[in-house]
Amino acid sequence: MAEQRTVSPSESDLQAAIAAVKASSPELGIVRVCATLREGNSTWQLSEKRVRKLMIALGLVQSSGTDPADPGAPKKDSATSSVPKSYVAPGDFVRTLGKGQVEVKYINGTKGKGVFASKDFGKGENIFEETPFAWYPRWDTVSANYHTKSDAECQLCARTVERSLHADRGLMRPVKCSRCPAWFCSNLCKKEAEAKFHQIECSKHNSHFASLANVCRAWEWGAPMGAARAIERVLMEYEHSTERGKAAWESIRAFATVPTDIMDKKRKGMSWFLYEADYETKWKTTYELMKKALCPPPEECGLAKFSCIPKKIRDELFSYSEWLNLIGKYCLNDQNGGFYLLQSCFNHNCDPNCVVVHPNDGKYRAIIQTLRPITAGEEMSITYVNPRDGVAARQEALHDWYMFDCQCERCVKELASS
Numbered sequence: 001m002a003e004q005r006t007v008s009p010s011e012s013d014l015q016a017a018i019a020a021v022k023a024s025s026p027e028l029g030i031v032r033v034c035a036t037l038r039e040g041n042s043t044w045q046l047s048e049k050r051v052r053k054l055m056i057a058l059g060l061v062q063s064s065g066t067d068p069a070d071p072g073a074p075k076k077d078s079a080t081s082s083v084p085k086s087y088v089a090p091g092d093f094v095r096t097l098g099k100g101q102v103e104v105k106y107i108n109g110t111k112g113k114g115v116f117a118s119k120d121f122g123k124g125e126n127i128f129e130e131t132p133f134a135w136y137p138r139w140d141t142v143s144a145n146y147h148t149k150s151d152a153e154c155q156l157c158a159r160t161v162e163r164s165l166h167a168d169r170g171l172m173r174p175v176k177c178s179r180c181p182a183w184f185c186s187n188l189c190k191k192e193a194e195a196k197f198h199q200i201e202c203s204k205h206n207s208h209f210a211s212l213a214n215v216c217r218a219w220e221w222g223a224p225m226g227a228a229r230a231i232e233r234v235l236m237e238y239e240h241s242t243e244r245g246k247a248a249w250e251s252i253r254a255f256a257t258v259p260t261d262i263m264d265k266k267r268k269g270m271s272w273f274l275y276e277a278d279y280e281t282k283w284k285t286t287y288e289l290m291k292k293a294l295c296p297p298p299e300e301c302g303l304a305k306f307s308c309i310p311k312k313i314r315d316e317l318f319s320y321s322e323w324l325n326l327i328g329k330y331c332l333n334d335q336n337g338g339f340y341l342l343q344s345c346f347n348h349n350c351d352p353n354c355v356v357v358h359p360n361d362g363k364y365r366a367i368i369q370t371l372r373p374i375t376a377g378e379e380m381s382i383t384y385v386n387p388r389d390g391v392a393a394r395q396e397a398l399h400d401w402y403m404f405d406c407q408c409e410r411c412v413k414e415l416a417s418s
Contacts, residue, residue: 012106021033084112086257101117102380112347114345115347124369127380128342128368133230134232136338137337159363182202219282223331227329231318239305331401340366346382348398350408355368368382384397384402
């Protein structure tokens with residue numbers, strides 16, 4: 001009998017396999033992930049050192065800094081804890097959104113993941129359209145009564161109900177929730193809202209969620225609302241199936257992350273001691289209100305699968321540290337109020353080849369459009385800041401709000417000549 005030949009798997013194949021193992025068994029540490037990969041891929045030549053390196057780069061090592069299943073794993077470096085970390089989600093959400101037009105690839109531990117063209121594109125082409133994984137409108141874009149009175153704007157997409165009366169009456173006829181005062185600009189929006197969050201936060205059944213909204217409105221702070229909507233999305237996906245719930249949870253974990261406490265401390269610098277007590281009060285207040293509303297939701301909300309969520313995932317999802325992570329994720333990935341799974345994978349460039357547009361004066365849907373021709377295999381980029389600003393202003397904004405120093409070709413040239 002011929003001896004079985006072993007091969008070293010490619011970086012992309014190994015990343016995908018690791019992500020898939022962690023998606024199905026989140027509790028596994030580095031050693032057990034490596035063992036599982038060897039069992040399922042008998043021809044692969046694998047070392048724990050290589051698996052450890054990729055899991056750290058992908059952000060799959062437990063947040064405590066060491067992996068209890070692998071005591072030899074390196075501890076988290078506090079000096080780099082403010083650097084955003086992201087990885088490629090193993091689920092089908094992103095692949096479905098891209099429709100074969102683009103591919104999300106892991107690049108390295110510093111840059112994280114990126115989006116690459118799967119074909120050639122011309123200038124001005126719409127590459128794909130995306131609705132957010134979770135979304136809550138920015139307070140400065142909606143009326144003072146949004147969410148509390150709920151009759152002026154659609155509770156999914158925030159379009160004004162009055163404006164929608166003049167649109168196509170087949171698709172844009174306003175619809176009211178049968179249980180609470182919430183209005184939607186169409187039956188399509190109502191159905192999507194029910195599937196993603198409204199079944200949980202309907203004020204008829206869940207007064208605690210309204211309390212969270214009222215506090216955030218008073219503070220003009222939208223990040224906790226976006227974080228809560230992301231949690232609701234995970235809960236609603238578990239109502240469909242365990243598989244969809246796990247994919248949703250892994251999708252959240254894949255977003256670029258810097259915990260909000262670390263982010264805010266870095267932004268305030270030496271003056272942090274003046275703000276620390278106030279910030280901690282706001283974090284803890286919103287956390288307690290979120291838990292009252294969502295952990296678990298009131299029985300009247302009708303969720304049947306909450307207790308079926310694996311305890312390890314449920315405990316992490318509703319932990320205080322994860323709440324700080326989610327708020328930080330929202331601040332880093334916020335695009336017009338939303339967590340967009342595919343759009344958030346685009347890296348920044350001060351001379352981007354793509355742009356994000358929101359069609360028809362909307363705030364909810366996002367379209368990625370090319371600014372110039374792009375060839376297959378080329379990385380696609382957008383800008384996170386105003387590209388008309390000078391290099392100093394761009395660098396400051398990126399450092400303060402996105403926690404990195406831009407080294408794009410444009411910045412390098414302008415810094416060299418300044």
